[in-house]
Amino acid sequence: MRPIDRNEVLGIGEYEAIRERxxxxxxxxxxxxxxxxxxxxTAVFENRDSVLFQIQEMxxxxxxxxxxxxxxxIETYNDLIPGAGQLSLTLFVEIPDRALRDRMLIDLVGLExxxxxxxxxxxxxxxGKREGSMEDRTTAVHYLKADLPAEAQAAIKARKAAVSLVVGHPRYAVKAPLGRATLEKLAEDLS
Incomplete structure (x- = not known):
């Protein structure tokens, strides 16, 4: 995917005029x-639109x-755009209860x-990039990219793949199969 160019980014006033739409x-x-x-x-698979939105909102x-x-x-958020043969995702630790969240961030050290x-x-x-990581806890937001082998890319683009997000942490092991709508978006991203 092509990075966001400076000429695509609106000034604050111009952005306010179109922001709601x-x-x-x-x-x-x-x-x-x-x-x-x-x-x-929760994970969100990123693309150019989601990154442009992040830039404008920031x-x-x-x-x-x-x-x-x-x-x-622009430079900072362009890192979220997947390159050729990649998928990019933002991983969120979402726990509303502060005490539980603080405990889980310690328990999930190495999640990234x-x-x-x-x-x-x-x-x-x-x-993901290791900068900002801590030895005694993880952070609530992680920016990750996965390089996909050619056959995996082809299977996703053909909309024939069984795809799951997998977390293999000793304190949090789970496999989340992706639905058809998500797979459709990933196929678009890889095309």
Whole structure:
């Protein structure tokens, strides 16, 4: 997928004028991309639209208007766009209860190293950047990418693959099969 270019990013005022329509479209686009993984994890498969939305929302929320600030956000979030033969996902630890969440973030240390995408029984490990990771706990958000073998890509594009998100952590082991709508989006991403 092609990275977001500077000319695609609107100024805050221009964005405000289209925000509700754009936001509604992205929410609908993300719905089939969101996958529940057990009781406490959710993943969202990223694409260009979801990344552009993140950039625009960050600029709006942080009131970033300087060219250097805008370019920094574009560069930062472009890392989420999958490359050729890749799937990109954001993994969220979603626990509303603060005490339980704090305990789970300690229990799930190393979570970022325990995620894979299984395509027809073959696992492609999802990897992320290690910067910002802590030795005694994990974080609530992880940005991961999985490089898929050519045969896995072909099976997904042909819409014939059985695909699951798998977490193989000693304290949280779960396999979440992906539904048809999600697989359709992944096939689009790989095409």
């Amino acid at each position: 754009f936001r509604s479209r992205i929410i609908e686009e993300k719905r089939p991309r969101r996958v529940r993984i057990g009781d406490h994890l 600029l709006r929320t942080e009131r970033i208007t300087s060219e250097s600030g805008i370019l920094h956000e 190293d325990a995620v894979s995408i299984e395509i027809d029984g073959v696992a492609a490990r999802a990897l």
